[in-house]
Amino acid sequence: MKYFFLTAVVAVFFSSCKRDFEPPVPVNDWSLFLSAPATSLPSFTRNKIEGIYTVRDGSILFGNQAAMKWSYTKTGADTVFQLSLFSPLDAIYIILEGRRLNNDILLNGYWRRNVNVETGKVRLTITAANGATALLNNVTADSIILSGVYGNTDEIPEVALSLKYLRPLRNNTGFEILAHRGGGRNADLLPASENSLEMIRLAAGFGATGVEIDVHQTRDGELILYHDATLNERLIVKNGMVGPIENYSYAQLDALVQLKRGGKIPTLRQALQTILFQTPLRFVWLDTKLTGSLENLRALQKEFIQIANANGRQLQIFIGVPTKEVLNQFTQLPAYRNIPSLSELDVPTTESINANIWAPTWTQGLQTEEVNRMQAQGRSVITWTLDGPDRIDKFLNEGSFNGILSNQPSAVAYYFYAKQ
Amino acid sequence: MQNNKRFLLGMVLALSAITAHSQDDQFTSQPTRHKEYALVVYMGGGVGYYLAAGGTPNYLQPNISKYSPAYSLRVMWHPDHLIKLGVETGSITFLNYTAKDASGQTAKIRTTAVPVLIEWTMALTKRFNLFAGSGVYFLKTDLDYAGKSVSKKLSIGWMAAASFIQPVSKNVGLGTELKWMDAAESTDGSISLQLQLVWKFLRW
Numbered sequence: 001m002k003y004f005f006l007t008a009v010v011a012v013f014f015s016s017c018k019r020d021f022e023p024p025v026p027v028n029d030w031s032l033f034l035s036a037p038a039t040s041l042p043s044f045t046r047n048k049i050e051g052i053y054t055v056r057d058g059s060i061l062f063g064n065q066a067a068m069k070w071s072y073t074k075t076g077a078d079t080v081f082q083l084s085l086f087s088p089l090d091a092i093y094i095i096l097e098g099r100r101l102n103n104d105i106l107l108n109g110y111w112r113r114n115v116n117v118e119t120g121k122v123r124l125t126i127t128a129a130n131g132a133t134a135l136l137n138n139v140t141a142d143s144i145i146l147s148g149v150y151g152n153t154d155e156i157p158e159v160a161l162s163l164k165y166l167r168p169l170r171n172n173t174g175f176e177i178l179a180h181r182g183g184g185r186n187a188d189l190l191p192a193s194e195n196s197l198e199m200i201r202l203a204a205g206f207g208a209t210g211v212e213i214d215v216h217q218t219r220d221g222e223l224i225l226y227h228d229a230t231l232n233e234r235l236i237v238k239n240g241m242v243g244p245i246e247n248y249s250y251a252q253l254d255a256l257v258q259l260k261r262g263g264k265i266p267t268l269r270q271a272l273q274t275i276l277f278q279t280p281l282r283f284v285w286l287d288t289k290l291t292g293s294l295e296n297l298r299a300l301q302k303e304f305i306q307i308a309n310a311n312g313r314q315l316q317i318f319i320g321v322p323t324k325e326v327l328n329q330f331t332q333l334p335a336y337r338n339i340p341s342l343s344e345l346d347v348p349t350t351e352s353i354n355a356n357i358w359a360p361t362w363t364q365g366l367q368t369e370e371v372n373r374m375q376a377q378g379r380s381v382i383t384w385t386l387d388g389p390d391r392i393d394k395f396l397n398e399g400s401f402n403g404i405l406s407n408q409p410s411a412v413a414y415y416f417y418a419k420q
Numbered sequence: 421m422q423n424n425k426r427f428l429l430g431m432v433l434a435l436s437a438i439t440a441h442s443q444d445d446q447f448t449s450q451p452t453r454h455k456e457y458a459l460v461v462y463m464g465g466g467v468g469y470y471l472a473a474g475g476t477p478n479y480l481q482p483n484i485s486k487y488s489p490a491y492s493l494r495v496m497w498h499p500d501h502l503i504k505l506g507v508e509t510g511s512i513t514f515l516n517y518t519a520k521d522a523s524g525q526t527a528k529i530r531t532t533a534v535p536v537l538i539e540w541t542m543a544l545t546k547r548f549n550l551f552a553g554s555g556v557y558f559l560k561t562d563l564d565y566a567g568k569s570v571s572k573k574l575s576i577g578w579m580a581a582a583s584f585i586q587p588v589s590k591n592v593g594l595g596t597e598l599k600w601m602d603a604a605e606s607t608d609g610s611i612s613l614q615l616q617l618v619w620k621f622l623r624w
Contacts, residue, residue: 219569230573233607239476240515240529242559242606243571251566255521256529258477 025191026110026121026154028097033108033123038099044138045105046070046081046098049126051144051168052418053085058150058161061111063089067169067417071204074278082205083107085163086414088389090115093410094122095205100136103128111150114408117189121157124148131165141165169417172209176283176403177412179208180385181227182271184407186234186260193259194235195225197266197274203281207413210283210316211275212384212405215268215297217290222250223268223297229289235260246291268297272304276315284317285342285359285382285405294319294329298339305340318342318357327353342382347373355379359405362386366399375400389415447587447620449543451500459622460506462494464597466614468512472607480519480527488513490612492599496541498620508537508553508579512601514608527565533557533603537579551581557603575605585618593618 032038050069055062067086072079085094096109105126112119124146126132134141144165151157181194183203192198195214203211214227224245228234231241231248237258241248253265266274268286275281290297301317308315321330322344330336336353343355347370350358358374360367362383371381384405386392392408393415395401406412449460468490476482490513496506516530539553557577563569579602585595595616602609 231571232605237477238515238607239480240517240531240561240606241563241571242531242561242573242575244573247571248563248569249567252527252563252569255525256480256519256527256563256565258479 024117024119030108030123033099033106038101041098041100045135048135052166053163054166056162056164062087067414071280073201084205086207086410088414091408091411103133105132120150120152122150123157170419175416176209177207177409178210178212178403178405179203179206179409180212180405180407182211182213188407193261193263195227196259196263198263200274201278204279206409208409210281212285212287213271214287214289216245218250219246220249225266225271268300276308282314285320287320288326294333298333357382359384371400446590447593448546449549450546454500456500457624458498458620460496460498460620462616462618464492464614464616466490466612468610468612471611472609482517482519484517488516502542504541506539508539510535512610514610530562533559547584549583554578559606573605575603577603591620
């Protein structure tokens with residue numbers, strides 16, 4: 001008995017250890033790509049590369065088909081363009097940068113399987129004979145073939161990967177591919193913290209057309225991005241600060257809190273500025289986690305809609321109404337029926353506040369009758385939080401939603417753009 | 421630091437002195453007679469040493485105070501068999517540090533906890549006991565930076581301890597306890613060495 005007791009205590013002690021996975025991103029070190037003669041690609045070349053491709057070598061990892069689409073991030077005067085490949089398998093994606101070297105096009109980056117931590121380098125080339133000459137001269141190419149290699153982790157890539165252009169992407173003027181928590185959760189092991197500015201900058205590269213972000217308010221009234229009700233080590237680096245985030249001032253959080261995967265807790269103002277001026281994102285879902293008045297939130301929404309309009313930028317910002325408590329605060333706002341809003345509540349409530357968007361959870365099914373009713377009233381319907389390639393494919397094929405919120409926007413992007 | 425060492429030395433000397441004058445057949449944690457039950461209170465105080473994994477962000481240049489006072493109050497039911505059951509509370513300081521922000525302004529941050537734990541104990545010998553328990557910790561952060569903030573959070577947690585209790589009289593013993601306390605929410609842990617007064621205050 002004594003020994004059993006001792007053994008149990010020792011076992012509990014050692015089993016208390018937990019493993020913390022790190023989000024991996026391989027080092028970009030392709031010397032040819034980084035060489036001085038390599039220059040940026042013209043925009044007409046980039047546009048012509050987008051499309052659906054047949055995977056000729058590498059289909060074991062990437063599937064038989066892939067969608068390729070460009071996005072960008074602006075930092076000051078610099079704009080970095082990224083070509084993303086979206087695969088039907090396990091939410092696998094590739095993120096590449098492109099350069100011209102003589103008459104070839106080089107594409108350099110990394111792949112990542114989003115359901116685990118597998119990753120590796122990718123190096124692709126479009127040779128002059130395989131379409132680069134036409135692409136670089138703004139002429140429609142007879143065929144485009146991307147050929148090269150991929151690898152695992154930081155190893156030198158050696159496994160063959162080649163793709164052949166099949167057809168253009170499906171046109172997307174109205175379907176919203178929304179990335180959860182600014183781009184993905186901490187649990188998704190992405191190279192940035194959820195609800196951070198860096199994550200927002202990554203979202204379009206994951207295939208998103210918009211983001212859902214979580215809004216709290218500090219003790220001194222600053223609106224910030226943070227998901228949980230309390231400071232905890234799922235979201236921040238341990239620092240001795242516990243309890244509700246509303247107990248702290250923004251100055252305290254800004255100076256003393258570091259997010260789990262890097263960065264600081266951003267203000268909503270910083271986040272909207274980032275979305276507006278640094279990304280191509282066009283849709284913002286403000287997931288309201290405030291317990292009090294929504295006046296500050298409404299004022300900021302109004303301000304940024306005006307800034308977007310003044311800059312000729314298409315950007316929609318919706319105040320989310322996820323609970324009865326938030327609904328009560330929302331209906332206190334002047335002319336609330338005219339405020340761009342998104343309701344997670346039932347159909348009658350959505351109608352009563354004249355929400356632009358109804359957002360039911362995917363667990364309620366396709367709800368075709370209700371979706372049609374909402375759409376007939378001029379509202380959009382976006383379901384959340386839908387993950388898993390098979391489920392995403394089913395909702396896209398059998399449902400009639402106007403958008404999907406997902407932790408795997410790259411999978412939504414593949415199934416949307418590949419659909420004929 | 422020097423004061424803490426003196427305090428520990430004093431505790432050990434005091435225990436040794438009392439041990440020399442105590443008698444063997446008095447207070448014991450082991451069962452005495454069939455169908456004899458007792459309630460025993462353990463009151464302890466000593467020094468805690470912060471020993472949790474992880475820590476504060478490096479950019480804060482943290483200066484962590486590892487030592488802090490630790491107190492315990494425990495009531496155990498001693499039945500007529502080896503395993504005993506009880507509850508424990510007390511006070512412990514976990515992460516306690518000063519830091520500097522980018523402009524050199526100082527921040528003081530301290531996380532304290534009041535545990536409320538269900539515990540089991542077993543006497544391995546007449547004097548030597550093991551304790552283990554789990555329950556909740558009432559965590560509290562006191563922050564002094566750009567104004568003061570107090571914030572509280574409930575956490576699950578556990579403890580494990582080993583004690584040596586020397587009898588002083590039939591119902592009283594004096595012990596030394598080495599104890600590990602751990603709160604899951606803040607992944608904080610502290611090991612403490614406490615001097616303990618044990619009193620069998622009710623017997624039936």
